[in-house]
Amino acid sequence: MQILLMLLSLFAANGNLIDRWAAALGGREKLATLQAVYTEVTIEAGGMTGTAKVWETADGKFREEAHLGPFSNVEVFDGKNGIVQQGNAPAHALSGAELQRAVDRAYAISNSIFLSDRRRATVSVESNDVIVKPEGGSETRVTLDPETALPKTITRRTGDRDSTMTILSYETVNGMTFEKEVRQSTGNAQFDVLVKVTKRVLNPQIDPSLFSLETKTPQSNVAWPAGKHDVTVPFELAQNHIYFPATINGKAANFVFDTGAESSVIDMTHAKTLGLPMKGKVEARGAGPGSVEASMVEKPTVEFGGISIPLQSMAAVPIRSISLLEGREMQGIAGYDVLSHFIVEIDYAKRELHFHEPASFTPSANAVAVPVTFDNNTPVVQTKVTTRDGRTLDVHMLIDTGARNAVMLNRPFIQKNDVARSIGPYIEGPLGMGVGGASTQKVGRLKSVEIAGFTVNDPITSFSTTTSGASANVDFDGLIGGEVLRRFTVTVDYPHGRLLLEPNGALGDVSEYDMSGMMLAAPDTKFDRILVRNVIAGSPAAAAGVKVNDELQSIDGVDVKTMKLDEVRKQFLQPDQTRALTLLRDGKPVQVTLTTKRQV
Numbered sequence: 001m002q003i004l005l006m007l008l009s010l011f012a013a014n015g016n017l018i019d020r021w022a023a024a025l026g027g028r029e030k031l032a033t034l035q036a037v038y039t040e041v042t043i044e045a046g047g048m049t050g051t052a053k054v055w056e057t058a059d060g061k062f063r064e065e066a067h068l069g070p071f072s073n074v075e076v077f078d079g080k081n082g083i084v085q086q087g088n089a090p091a092h093a094l095s096g097a098e099l100q101r102a103v104d105r106a107y108a109i110s111n112s113i114f115l116s117d118r119r120r121a122t123v124s125v126e127s128n129d130v131i132v133k134p135e136g137g138s139e140t141r142v143t144l145d146p147e148t149a150l151p152k153t154i155t156r157r158t159g160d161r162d163s164t165m166t167i168l169s170y171e172t173v174n175g176m177t178f179e180k181e182v183r184q185s186t187g188n189a190q191f192d193v194l195v196k197v198t199k200r201v202l203n204p205q206i207d208p209s210l211f212s213l214e215t216k217t218p219q220s221n222v223a224w225p226a227g228k229h230d231v232t233v234p235f236e237l238a239q240n241h242i243y244f245p246a247t248i249n250g251k252a253a254n255f256v257f258d259t260g261a262e263s264s265v266i267d268m269t270h271a272k273t274l275g276l277p278m279k280g281k282v283e284a285r286g287a288g289p290g291s292v293e294a295s296m297v298e299k300p301t302v303e304f305g306g307i308s309i310p311l312q313s314m315a316a317v318p319i320r321s322i323s324l325l326e327g328r329e330m331q332g333i334a335g336y337d338v339l340s341h342f343i344v345e346i347d348y349a350k351r352e353l354h355f356h357e358p359a360s361f362t363p364s365a366n367a368v369a370v371p372v373t374f375d376n377n378t379p380v381v382q383t384k385v386t387t388r389d390g391r392t393l394d395v396h397m398l399i400d401t402g403a404r405n406a407v408m409l410n411r412p413f414i415q416k417n418d419v420a421r422s423i424g425p426y427i428e429g430p431l432g433m434g435v436g437g438a439s440t441q442k443v444g445r446l447k448s449v450e451i452a453g454f455t456v457n458d459p460i461t462s463f464s465t466t467t468s469g470a471s472a473n474v475d476f477d478g479l480i481g482g483e484v485l486r487r488f489t490v491t492v493d494y495p496h497g498r499l500l501l502e503p504n505g506a507l508g509d510v511s512e513y514d515m516s517g518m519m520l521a522a523p524d525t526k527f528d529r530i531l532v533r534n535v536i537a538g539s540p541a542a543a544a545g546v547k548v549n550d551e552l553q554s555i556d557g558v559d560v561k562t563m564k565l566d567e568v569r570k571q572f573l574q575p576d577q578t579r580a581l582t583l584l585r586d587g588k589p590v591q592v593t594l595t596t597k598r599q600v
Contacts, residue, residue: 017125020149022114026176031111034058034176036206040199043068046191046281048296060106060119061211069280070298070313077102078211086263086377087312088221089337090495093213095373096380096396097159097475103137104156150177160472161186174202190293191283222341225306229360233305233353238328238566240404240482242346244353246304246332248314249276253331255304257346257353258402259492260479261335262377264302264314267323270331271297271316284317292318302338307355311337324522327530327565333402336377340494346401348486349504358495367491367500368452372399379492380476381499385409386447389422395477397451399499401490403481406459406511407449408441410470413477414463423463427517427536427599440465443513444600449484452501456484460511460600483511515596516572516579517541520552522565530560530568532583536599544581544594551584572596 022028035058043050043066050068055061060079066072075084077094082102085091094102112119113132121134130142140156154165168181178200184193225231235244235257242257248266251274271278278295294317301310314337323330343361345354363369372379379399385407386392395413414420426444442463449459460483464471471478487507491500517539523531532550535541552560555571556579571579575598583590 017128017144017149018113018123018130021130021144021151024149024177025114028114030174030176031114033203034111035203037109038199038201038204038206039197042196042198043193044196045193046283048280048282052195055206055210056109057206057211058110058118060110060112062102062105062109063210070296072312075102076211076213077106078213079106081213083213087337088310089377090340092340092374092377092494093497096375097138098375100136100138101156101158103134104140107132107134107137108140157474158186159475160468160470171197171200173200176202186283188283190281221310223308224357228306229357231305231307231355233355235351235353237348237351237486238564239326239569240486241326241330242353242401242482243328243330244304244334246302246334248274248300248302248332250301250303254329255302255332255334256330256402257339257344258333258335258400259339260378260398260400260402261333263337264311264335265317265319265333266297266300266314267320267331268295268316268318269320270329276300276316278316282315284315294318302332302334305355309338309341320525323525325533327520327522327527327568329525329527336494339492340377343491343493343495346485346490346492348489348506358493361493363491363493363500364489364502367489367502368454370452370499370501372494372497372499375476379494379499381451381480383480384450386449387419387422388424388445388447390447391417391422393417393419398476398479399485399492400479400481401485401492403479404483405443405462405481406456406483407446407478407480408462408464408471409478410474410476411464411466411472412474420463423461425600426463427539428465429534429536441471445511449480451480451484452499454488454501454503454507456487456507456511458511459484460513512573512598513600514569514572515540515575515577515598516594517599518546518552518572520565520568527565528561530565539599540594540597544592545590546581546583546592546594547585549585550590552581553584553589554582556580 037056039054041052043052048069052064052066055063063076065074073086076082082094083091084094107119107121110118121132124131128144128146133139142151143153145152151167155162163186166183167179168183170177171180180197182195233244235242244255246253246255276297278297280296282294284292284294294315297314297316300314301308319330343356343358370381372381380396381399383395383397384392385395423444426442428442444461445458446461448455448457466472488501488503517536518532518541519534520530521533523529530552532546532548535546535548560568575596577596579594581592581594
């Protein structure tokens, strides 16, 4: 009886708070008459301004067309499924976390929390907070003002952090209360987005075709060389990164082919060198735990292999620190808005990229297809990993040609599945680098990773320990990187939502990791010097007396200036090799002897 009374009390508390909320909005009876809303808004963010038009219906359909500076986005949801299309890149279906967020929005715009015959959700109350988890959606926390019972903030988890909407003001239309001004933030005020309603029409006639998922992507404006439907571009493979020559607005840039990039990027310093006009301040995030300030280049044209692609915009992001770690210029990154126009074969064995017009492509009969879905324009596959204690786990993995290791597992997945208990010998520290800085991780091994029915044994695996950045993302479980992908001819077929894999002679290769314990990087973009940026505790380098900021000058008498940084790193990929190193420390030469040892 006591438990029953407690449950009835909780139900009453929920009902009382939600009843007050409904009354503050105008009452359930009025809300039930609201069948459609058309809204126009202004947007301010990072010194840029824009507008959006939004159509919403009581059964949870919506269409949003937004423009901010040079950037545009269209999202459509028909009540069950949706698509998103950014700039002049092809549209793709909503899936995973993107689809969950669309379901959350459908639940909210249909007023289903007050009208229970519409959409279903789990609802609970904590003090003045209402926690809602729609069926097929994610958890949202609405904090109500204790006096007005109107929402003050709406918070949901997005990727690795919370996104909070603060309602700054309300307006009353036909006896119902609506948000008038909203500020959206992910924790850094300089990147907040301010949205103001300029027009709202209740119960307008809406053309049902606005919610059609057959919405056509604008006609491709890719220009091919005369008479060609496919182009071959040679590339260099350095630390499993694919470098290929390109131009932006007719000026040379060394690009990286990166399926893990939501959109294309140019290094900010290089953009300034090329004289590219930039506008606005936006937040850019990547593998690192932090974020950086980026700007937008308006209407750049990217060219490679005789192909020309006019883009709506491109982010100018400071990625010079990644170039220093790479030991070569990474001046641009080709992401979804470039790659999605093509079917691209990556022939790792021949070091060639084959760009195909989708209508003219015929896949290899020996290739195995894997379906992909998209998370913020990046391809995700469903596959399996097996831990060293024999547990086989289902995983949603990003396919990331821009990641050098075989596998990375995100921190939320590691914690949920207690993966860290069985990674075998490992090293730990700030071992990853990306936009947003260095990320901390343990580097060890899984027993295996499977993709398209192929198994790669003992893959080098980064087990993230960072609490922010891409590797703290809850929306997918980790990534499969270049150390796995280089074992195949990989066909990235975004138009048909698939990945095609055909093994090459490297499928059985053993994955190895640095056996010196030295993290090396160039100090500047001359790339004619190599410094020790970190020394792993207990490593051969630490035992040999190597210090941070030592300058590596020779290996076994060979001047390192005759080698690129990735060639230097290859000197330390075999165990039990004794190397005589000459270092420069405080302006004086130091001789040390280092014997490599497998650490993972």
